[in-house]
Amino acid sequence: MDDPPGWIAEFTLTPRQFAAHLDAIVDSGRTPVTIGTLAGHLAGRTPLPSRPVLLTFDDGFADLPGRTAEALAERALPATAYLTTGAITPGGHSLLPPAPMMTLDQVPELERHGMEIGSHTVTHAQLDTLPARRLAEELRTSKTVLEDALGHAVPHLAYPHGYNSPRVRGMAARTGYETATAVRHALSSDRDERYRIARLIVRRSHTAADVEAWLAGLGARTAPYRDGPRTVAWRWYRRARAVVHGPEFAG
Numbered sequence: 309m310d311d312p313p314g315w316i317a318e319f320t321l322t323p324r325q326f327a328a329h330l331d332a333i334v335d336s337g338r339t340p341v342t343i344g345t346l347a348g349h350l351a352g353r354t355p356l357p358s359r360p361v362l363l364t365f366d367d368g369f370a371d372l373p374g375r376t377a378e379a380l381a382e383r384a385l386p387a388t389a390y391l392t393t394g395a396i397t398p399g400g401h402s403l404l405p406p407a408p409m410m411t412l413d414q415v416p417e418l419e420r421h422g423m424e425i426g427s428h429t430v431t432h433a434q435l436d437t438l439p440a441r442r443l444a445e446e447l448r449t450s451k452t453v454l455e456d457a458l459g460h461a462v463p464h465l466a467y468p469h470g471y472n473s474p475r476v477r478g479m480a481a482r483t484g485y486e487t488a489t490a491v492r493h494a495l496s497s498d499r500d501e502r503y504r505i506a507r508l509i510v511r512r513s514h515t516a517a518d519v520e521a522w523l524a525g526l527g528a529r530t531a532p533y534r535d536g537p538r539t540v541a542w543r544w545y546r547r548a549r550a551v552v553h554g555p556e557f558a559g
């Protein structure tokens with residue numbers, strides 16, 4: 309969007325930048341797949357096409373069924389959308405600061421545009437800081453709401469902010485999710501972990517040349533790899549803060 313709310317501006321592109329990034333993906337000759345195809349590969353059921361790329365869109369902002377879906381459909385690029393159900397349900401609640409959001413009744417429209425739908429929890433909480441009951445509720449209710457809207461199973465999850473832990477990953481599996489995407493600021497690989505698939509975040513400052521480098525397998529490390537001490541220290545700091553302050557949006 310051209311005029312995003314300040315809190316999300318860092319993670320938005322103008323329509324012109326977005327078009328340039330999508331054109332770079334088309335020109336790369338890579339084959340776009342959805343999370344279902346990657347899941348099939350990681351479970352050993354179906355092979356991936358050679359040189360795949362997976363495009364994901366989190367949260368469910370208002371432009372997603374509009375300009376974003378249209379720009380993808382014009383280029384025949386399938387994608388995956390992870391939706392925060394509390395933010396798109398009338399009368400719902402989420403920790404996302406105010407922004408124009410899409411609505412739950414538009415979810416089937418996304419599928420018709422070639423998007424696969426996954427859950428991004430109910431409130432966008434930092435899952436690794438939640439007590440067990442709230443964690444289970446975030447994972448289960450968002451899944452059910454989307455399944456009711458679509459009339460079929462929704463077996464894929466994206467952790468808000470990418471935050472997860474062994475306990476969160478275990479709960480995701482027990483809730484019936486088949487995959488979960490994290491962030492990790494890394495390229496994924498055909499050996500990646502099913503419950504913390506690596507992603508790269510596109511920021512406002514990223515140029516089409518940056519995207520071309522990623523598409524060539526450059527400019528980021530490749531998952532799986534072990535958490536570094538800073539990631540582990542940051543996780544413990546956020547958990548301690550959640551005990552004192554309660555849930556919050558981490559931006």
Ligand SMILES: [Zn+2]
Nearest residue numbers: 366367468469
């Ligand atoms: Zn999010």
